[in-house]
Amino acid sequence: METIDAQQELVFIKKIMTDSRKSAICNGKAFILWGILVTIGLLVTYFSIINHNLSVMNWLWPSLIGLGWIITIVMESKAAIKSRTKTFAAKILAYVWIGSGIAMTIIGFVGSVSGAFSGLYINPLISNILAVGFLITGILYGKTWVSLISLGWWVGAIVMFLWTGLYTFLLMSAMMILFLVIPGVFMFKQYKKELIAE
Amino acid sequence: MKEFDYHQIDDVIHSRIRLAIMSVLISIDEADFIFLREKVKTTDGNLSTHLKKLEDAGYVAVNKSFVNRKPISRYMLTQKGRKAFEIYVEHLENLIKKK
Numbered sequence: 001m002e003t004i005d006a007q008q009e010l011v012f013i014k015k016i017m018t019d020s021r022k023s024a025i026c027n028g029k030a031f032i033l034w035g036i037l038v039t040i041g042l043l044v045t046y047f048s049i050i051n052h053n054l055s056v057m058n059w060l061w062p063s064l065i066g067l068g069w070i071i072t073i074v075m076e077s078k079a080a081i082k083s084r085t086k087t088f089a090a091k092i093l094a095y096v097w098i099g100s101g102i103a104m105t106i107i108g109f110v111g112s113v114s115g116a117f118s119g120l121y122i123n124p125l126i127s128n129i130l131a132v133g134f135l136i137t138g139i140l141y142g143k144t145w146v147s148l149i150s151l152g153w154w155v156g157a158i159v160m161f162l163w164t165g166l167y168t169f170l171l172m173s174a175m176m177i178l179f180l181v182i183p184g185v186f187m188f189k190q191y192k193k194e195l196i197a198e
Numbered sequence: 199m200k201e202f203d204y205h206q207i208d209d210v211i212h213s214r215i216r217l218a219i220m221s222v223l224i225s226i227d228e229a230d231f232i233f234l235r236e237k238v239k240t241t242d243g244n245l246s247t248h249l250k251k252l253e254d255a256g257y258v259a260v261n262k263s264f265v266n267r268k269p270i271s272r273y274m275l276t277q278k279g280r281k282a283f284e285i286y287v288e289h290l291e292n293l294i295k296k297k
Contacts, residue, residue, distance in 0.1 A: 084230045
């Protein structure tokens with residue numbers, strides 16, 4: 001049996017553990033998908049309100065959100081089968097976003113349809129949920145810049161709560177691109193880079 | 199440089215490759231054979247031999263399935279393996295403290 005120094009052994013263990021934990025836990029695809037779908041919805045909503053053509057709302061959001069869920073389920077199921085590792089962090093992250101997605105869907109549909117609150121408050125409420133999601137994602141992903149995105153969502157929520165108005169649909173669209181689609185693209189690039197590195 | 203007291207350490211874990219396998223599996227829940235091979239940086243045959251030793255000791259469990267008709271073996275640490283790894287690391291830390 002070879003002789004190995006205990007300290008070297010611990011360094012070896014730590015290096016392998018750190019290296020293994022680096023395995024990508026978020027590919028960013030869902031952020032890109034939902035960011036694009038919701039931005040389309042917000043812009044169409046804004047222009048349909050401006051043009052007094054609200055009939056489009058009957059099918060717009062149910063179609064977009066339904067499509068989003070279907071694509072997400074198919075995409076994530078395929079990714080789970082193909083995935084070479086399963087980590088606790090990835091599991092937690094998946095449940096955080098599934099929970100957030102359900103909460104946002106309930107706020108978006110049930111909340112507004114029931115008349116519990118004005119439709120203008122949907123955006124700041126959703127912004128708050130996304131902030132929490134990004135804060136946790138950043139911690140689990142091990143990237144501070146991802147956690148910092150939550151600040152953007154929270155500032156946006158405060159602005160939209162304090163100054164309500166139709167402009168919030170445009171502001172929320174810009175936030176979707178800036179704080180969801182663009183981070184998603186960065187995460188996807190990082191994921192691809194890690195896959196090649198492996 | 200102080201060396202290990204071989205009477206106190208777990209012989210099953212005390213091998214570079216088996217220790218590497220255990221270190222990978224302690225940090226993630228489950229990993230397939232290819233992932234382990236890349237992290238441990240060894241050959242298929244060598245990895246299989248060491249995985250078998252860990253399986254025989256009850257430290258590692260394997261889950262075999264088919265994805266797109268290709269066989270996939272996913273490995274995970276058992277409770278016994280987790281405990282053994284903890285004790286092993288504890289021994290190392292104690293050795294360093296005694297220095």
